[in-house]
Amino acid sequence: MNEILRQITEPGPECLSPAQLERLAGQAEGRDPHVEQCAHCTTEIALLREFLAPKLTFAETAAVSQIERRLGKGGPSVRRVNWYRGAGVAAIAAAIAVGVWLQNPASRAVPAEDVVRSVSIGSIAPAGDLAVVPRLLRWDAVVAASHYRVAIVGVDREPLWQGESVGAELVLPAEAQALMAPGRNLWWRVSALDGEGRLVGVSGAQAFRYVPGGSR
Amino acid sequence: MACFLDTNLLLYSISRDPAKSFGILFRGCDCAVLIHNGLNSGPVCLRVMTALSDEELIARYQEAGGRPLGTPFAEELFRRYYSRVALWCFRVAGDRDGATDLAQDVFAKAWSHLDSFRAESRFSTWLFMIARNHCFNALRSKARLREDSLDAESFTDQTGQAPGFDSDLERQQLLTLGRSLMVSELTPLESQVMTLHFAQEMPLSAIARLLRLDNPSGAKAYIVSAKRKLKSALSRLQGADRP
Known part of the structure; x- marks a missing residue:
């Protein structure tokens, strides 16, 4: 039946x-x-709506971040070329491109709507090896966002701490700072959400670690 | 905004001989130069690329003759949908490795058909259809109504027997009635769960993730409830028909 x-x-x-x-x-x-x-x-419309403006759970945010990274590495057409193989031609073409770019100041202006259209948020800080335990996370604002969700994850990509902010920065509480043991590899990422909780932007995972006495 | 050549320079291979044909894209500032047999495309101001709509990017891609020179436009286009496709595939597959495989297949399929995109719908809808069809087909081929199918609890009549049909007409009438009851008797969520499970043959676990069902018994509760309502409505109608 x-x-x-x-x-x-x-x-x-x-x-x-x-x-x-x-x-x-x-x-x-x-x-x-x-x-x-x-x-x-009715079902198709519901699925399409969810595809276009998904509402992520926290667990999904971490998973999507990892899958995105994998997609970025193995995209359908782009391949990163080893410098020792392509350095010569790359340098020549780079010089051409940079020259043209520098001669055209107008081209350097970034339209305001870039951030709105893109789902990619630029993570600003912290990144890399840090001489001091960071107290603040900052990122590029997304115009359509009403608030942001931040996650710090460990090597297994499982979330260790999460927080929310209405602005494009977040002061880390003591419990988050306590995760940053010397030499421990951590990553953080931020998702931008609109007033209805829909995802309007997401950053890549930004690696960082606390290395007392030296930074890169 | 500055170019960081050590981190943001991507070299695109656009032919079999990368020494003769290649493109360079600066991710940070959206500048690119495409070079083919010693001739360069001139500056391709990819600065505007992120400001272009999806459909404009496809138009640029197609104007460039598709691959290889249109590659940066397609790359920008696909990049915008990484997170959405990743999430969709994760909800279907239920694990990261499976989702990554599905997502790579989806983008490979989209890439191979991009030349034939005719703008009959938006790109986002077109990509959704590819993702939807590919993932549903993958699920079907992986598990043809596995153990979580509710065969044992099928839609039977009051006597516990499946209704028999004396003619095609009776069958058509039952189908018409069934479709009507799906809308009139069930909640939208029940109707969606039933559609995904029976028409698309989706496992209940995947349905629960796709529809974000957070009740403890997931999609199964909706199936059970929907069947009960349908049976009840059918009984009512049969009773009303009896003299």
Whole structure:
């Protein structure tokens, strides 16, 4: 009898196209005579909405960060070239590009909407080896964000501490600072969320560690 | 904003002979130069790249003749969706390794079909459809309704037997009735769980993650509740039909 249930719930010829689904997904109340009677299309709209504006749990944030890093390393077309293999041609072309760039000051201005469009947040500090235990995390603001969620993770990428901030910085409490044992490798990342808790930006994982007496 | 050549310089191989054809992208300032057989594209101001819409990026990619010269535009485009696709795949797979494999497949598939993108929908919707179809197919081939399927608890009539059909007409009538009851009797969430489980053959665990169900018994509770409601409604209707 599962076959009956399958037939009841599977798409029919009158079900909506992707373009029609996206139109309704963009509306607060997706009113459509067919959708109101169709479990399949209702489900598709719900899934599309969740894909476009996901609400992450904390555990998902850490997982997504790791998967993103893996995707970045093995993207479909880009490969990082070893310097000893490509240094010659790279240097020539770099000189051309930098020269052109420097001659055109206008091109250096970054449009304000860049940050809004991008889901990538620039992490600013701390990073790398630190001579003192950091007391503050700072990052690039995301215009659409109402608040930010910060996580510090260990080598297993499991969250050790998390905090929230409405601004683009967060003062670390003592319990977070206590995690930063000398030489311990840690990472932190920040997610930007809008007023409804939807993800509007996410940073990469920023590595750092406390190395008393010296910094890189 | 400055260029940090040691960290932000990416060399794109755009042909089989990287000494003759390559592109350089400065991630920090969005400048690029594409070089092919000693000729360079001139400065490609990728500064504007992050300000371009998804559809504009695809247009630039296609104007550049796709790969290899359009590669930076496609890269920027895909980068915007890393987190969304990663999350989607993580919810489907339930583990990071499986999700990474799925996500890489999704982007590889999207990349291979990018030339044929016709803007009939937004890029985000197009990519969602690729991710959705690929992940659902992968799940289906991995586990054809595994042990968490509710076969033993199927949609039976009052006597405990599956309803029989005397004709195609009866069958069609039941399907029409069933679709109507799905909407009138079930909550939207129950309806979505039923659709994902029975039409898409998704395991209950994946449904719980995709729909963010946080109740202890997850999707199964919705299936049980939905079946009870459907049976009850069917009984009511059958009773009303009886003289």
